[in-house]
Amino acid sequence: MRTPRWKTLSGAVLRVLAVWLVSSLTLLVLAALLPDFRLQSPSGDSLTRTAFTAGLGAGAFGLLSALVWPVLVRALLLVPAFVLGLLVFFLNGTLLLVALNLIPEPRGQAAPETAVIVAAAMSAASSATSTFLAVRNDEAYHRRLVRLAGRRGRAAVPGPVTPGTVFLQLDGLGHDLLRAATHGDRPLMATVAGWTGGSHRLTPWHTDWSSQTGASQLGILHGSNEDLPAFRWYEKESGALIVSNRPTSAAELQRRAVERTGDGGLLAHDGASRGNLFSGGADQVALVMSVAARRDKHNRSRAGYFAYFSDPANATRTAVSFVAEVVRELVQSLRARFRRETPRVKRGGLYPVLRAFATIVERDVVIAAVIGDMLAGRTAVYADLVGYDEVAHHSGPGHRDTHQVLRSLDRAVALIAKVARHAPRPYRIVLLSDHGQSHGVTFLDRYGLSLADLVRAGCGLPVPRRAGRTPSGAEAREAARAALHRPEGKERQGGSHPLVLTSGNLGLVSFPDVPGRITREELDRRHPALLGTLANHPGIGFVLVRSGKHGAVVLGPAGAEHHLDTGHITGADPLAAFGPGAAEAVRRTDRFPHAADLMINSAYDPVTGTVHAFEEQIGSHGGLGGAQSRPFLLWPVELTPPTPDGEPLTGAEQVHRVFRRWLSEAAGPRQPVRPEADELRRSWQDSA
Known part of the structure; x- marks a missing residue:
């Protein structure tokens, strides 16, 4: 039964008055506590007059926040969206100073630095009050969450009876x-613990050799991660360096996947993609x-920033x-250094x-956008x-530094589950990861x-005395670059020397100077010591090279070889x-x-589960070895099992x-269920 309009309006008025009252009381308390903030004339005022001044100030601040803040946010998004997070305090403080100046007979004064503190406290108080009142009213809660997702003014309408599905990826877990x-x-x-074994079932799945977000997400969202050998790679015919999480590279990879499959993607029918590398259609x-990377009116990727930050409390x-x-992070980093971890x-x-x-x-x-999608x-x-993925790279997958991140992810899952109760249709929530670490x-x-x-060294070239280090935070770095609209990062390309990524x-x-893929025989003629240097190094597990005589060959220490085309093995199997x-x-990757030219996987200790990352990461993923290749899938029991009879679930395309x-x-x-990816892959290869 629909709530009468008069009751809805009266409830909204009462909530506005309650928020105004709390904001006014917050101003009074802060004026009593902070020496550089006052709500009285120099000669002093009565308590009633001071309270009236606080009410005027709170009302003016609230009105400016409602009317001016969204305009400021949209203007800032025309420059860099990321800067907004750094300017929030300054903007809020400025709005408060303007609000105090609007009070007749100037009684409100605050130092600029104090105004920042007062504005932050008021925003927090009003947000807490508004949320507390809203959650006690389903319609108000619905309208607030929709508004936070940037869908103001859309009337709630009954949704479909068929369930929707939310796929929530906990990256790297x-x-x-x-x-x-x-x-x-x-x-x-x-x-999540309450779901496991109850409403949901937990099962592992196995990634492809390239155990990283680009390969997994492209396969999951677009049905094909063919010809995606790693997180970054060099393409000889074009001289291009492809990096999965750069906007131009991600757009090209998505275009290729759509061309191969002939399908728009997993989300092509009334779907939403939030915080991903690819759109899924x-x-x-x-x-x-x-x-x-788009610069036209059809690019709504950054709309999520405006939808969220348009609320000053958010x-x-x-x-x-x-x-x-x-x-x-600064404290945790210092603690790790002092303890010599x-x-x-x-x-x-x-x-x-x-x-x-x-x-x-x-x-x-991302969470605000998902909430808006569900309510829509x-x-x-x-x-x-x-x-989690970002912190685990630098602290370690099971380090205590990740515990707070896991708790925050759990709270995010709980919030989304609560919002599902207010959605216009039932929702099934599927949790998954794209890889481990x-x-x-x-x-x-x-x-x-x-x-x-x-x-x-294996090629007989000079080696620098001081080894260089790769930059950390590569994945978050590219996301921040995109948010800032900064140019994409550059790496060395081309030349006659080997390019190592x-x-x-x-x-x-x-x-780069050898057209096509160099053969083992040609490599031995050019650099006779290289393959032996790599294969026999204790930090390297195996090396993949293409032989003109034997096809794909995996090399290991002490002359071990595994001929992938025939299955012939010499010595101890390097892949065992x-x-x-x-x-x-x-x-599959060799094809x-x-x-x-050479694909090199680090050594792996099956007893301890350790690998040696070639980047500055103590929690890593991207190749074979250990937990990185074993992500999870947590699915509602009402769905059919992922595979019959508990068969292994292997590869992003199968997911x-x-x-x-x-x-x-x-x-x-x-x-409609898309045809098998293997058939589509073969047809694409034939056409190529």
Whole structure:
């Protein structure tokens, strides 16, 4: 039964008055506590007059926040959206000073730095009051959350009876770590722990050789991650360096996937993509890298920033959390240094800011967008929360520094589940990760030289005396660049020397002056010591090279070889330690047109689960070995099992087919199941 209009209006008026009263009381308390803030004339005023002045100031501040703040946010988004988080305090303080100057017979005065504190406290108080009152009224709660998602003025209408689906990706959280975080008397993730074994079922799945977000998300959202050999790689025919999380590269990878499959993507029917590298064919996008490079009216990727930050209370809360996260990282980094924890990587420079951007700003904006999608009744939503992955890279996958991030992710899941009760249609929430992370000391710290230096030494080239270090925070760094509209990062390309690129514990070596993929025989003629130097190094697990005589060959120490085309093995199988699916994963990558001349996987200890990242990461992913290849899928029991009879779920493309089936079960014939990816891949290869 619809609530009478007069009752709705009277409730809204009462809520406005309550927020006004709380804001006025907050002003009075702050005026009594802060020496540089007053609400009285120099000669003093009565309590009644002071209270009246506080009411005028609170009313003016609230009115300015409602009318002026959204305009300021939209204007700032025309420059860089990321700067908004850094200017929130200044803007709020400025609005308060303007509000105080609007009081007749100037009685309100505040020092600029004090105005910032007062404005932040008022925004927090009004937000808390408004939220408390709203959650006690379903319609008010609905309207508030829709407004926070940027959908003002849309009337609530009954939604479809068929369930929608929210796919929530907890980036980088491996299956075994999720189990550890959901077990015990006081689990880190209490909400998810309550789901496991109850309303949901937990199962692992296995990534492809390239165990990183670009390969996994492209396969999951678009049904094909063919010819995506790593996080970054060099394409000889064009001289282009492809980096999965850069806007131009992500747009090109998505275009290729759509061309191969002939399908728009998992989210093409009434879908939304939030915080992802790729759109999945969704019309509604926010913080999606593949559309971030557009400069036309059709690019709504940054609309998520405006939708969230247009509420000054949201902006203040996120800014406070942002600063707190920067301080937390500084404290945690110092603690690790004082305790001389090992392994350890440098965490200075911009990393504390990048971490706060990933764990706070992106998280808050993505969650608000997902809430708006659910209240709008969208059929399918796919969102990525990247905070855990960023922190685990620098602290380690199971380090205590990640515990606070896991708790915040659990709270996000709980909030989304609560909002589902107010949505116009039922929702199924599927939790998943795109990969895990494997721990271990870096290759550089363990052996004193980088992979690039080792390759140069094997080629007889001079090696720098001081090994260079790769920049940290690469994933959050590119997200921040996109938010800032800054130029994409550049790396060295081309030349006659070997080009060495790294993706976690996976290394790629290309010889730009050699057309096509160099053969083992040609490489032995050019650099006779290179393959032996790499294959026999204790920090390297195996090397993939293409032989003109034997096809794909995997090289290991002491002359070990695994001929992938015939299955012939000489000596100890170099792939044995990496599990039964390793040979097929490497064989598939070898068929990619843009596989590097040499594909190098670091050593892996199956007892400790450690790998040696070729980047500055003590929690890494990108290759084979350990937890990085074993993400999870937590799915509602009302859905059909991912695979029959508990068969292994392998590869992002198979996960895509499972998700297609689940959407089809809910939506009927409107969600046709796409043909098998293998058949589409073969047809694409034939046409290419």
